[in-house]
Amino acid sequence: MAFIEIKQFKKVIDKGKQSARIKWDDKQQTIFFSRVNVGYGCKVFFICSCCGENRTMLYLDSNIFKCVNCCTVKPYRGIQNTTKGGDEYLGYKMERFAIKVGIGSFDYPFDYLQHFCPKGKHKDKWNKNLSIMQALENMRTQSIFFNKIWNQKTIQSVESGKNKYLKCTLLDLKEKFIPFDNGFDIQVTHKNK
Numbered sequence: 001m002a003f004i005e006i007k008q009f010k011k012v013i014d015k016g017k018q019s020a021r022i023k024w025d026d027k028q029q030t031i032f033f034s035r036v037n038v039g040y041g042c043k044v045f046f047i048c049s050c051c052g053e054n055r056t057m058l059y060l061d062s063n064i065f066k067c068v069n070c071c072t073v074k075p076y077r078g079i080q081n082t083t084k085g086g087d088e089y090l091g092y093k094m095e096r097f098a099i100k101v102g103i104g105s106f107d108y109p110f111d112y113l114q115h116f117c118p119k120g121k122h123k124d125k126w127n128k129n130l131s132i133m134q135a136l137e138n139m140r141t142q143s144i145f146f147n148k149i150w151n152q153k154t155i156q157s158v159e160s161g162k163n164k165y166l167k168c169t170l171l172d173l174k175e176k177f178i179p180f181d182n183g184f185d186i187q188v189t190h191k192n193k
């Protein structure tokens, strides 16, 4: 399924444009951008022409580029097709993690303030899971901004809750670029002493 990603539009976005016209086959569509202020600057999204939500990817479905929720046919977005350790990969990890721990569906960029602890859930555990989600979002953003590819050890240390930067406040995890690569001890195992 054909898709477009916001990072492909970096040039027009940097020029401050509010929209871009895209053409394919004999069709065309004007895509509008929205700019959202985040702690470290401004993040740009597509506005889905069907639902008006902010999105980083749009898919071609029935001759219109629209977001994943508005597609009649669900685009295949398996982990196999993504760069391991890149932004889409991290998005996939986040979606899986959110389902697993009961956070459920969320909008990008993930924002802990939109996910209050439901009644009956353990608050500390909930906040720990929010920290993991916010940390993965932090990593995902760094991948989008700097094309950073994270190594598996770092991703695992965050997913498993062992990265020491998970002790940062949720606000810091949301607003600062965190060097997660330095956040865990490398275990050296000595064989045959």
Ligand SMILES: [Zn+2]
Residues within 6 Å of the ligand: 048, 049, 050, 051, 052, 053, 066, 067, 068, 069, 070
């Ligand atoms: Zn939509």
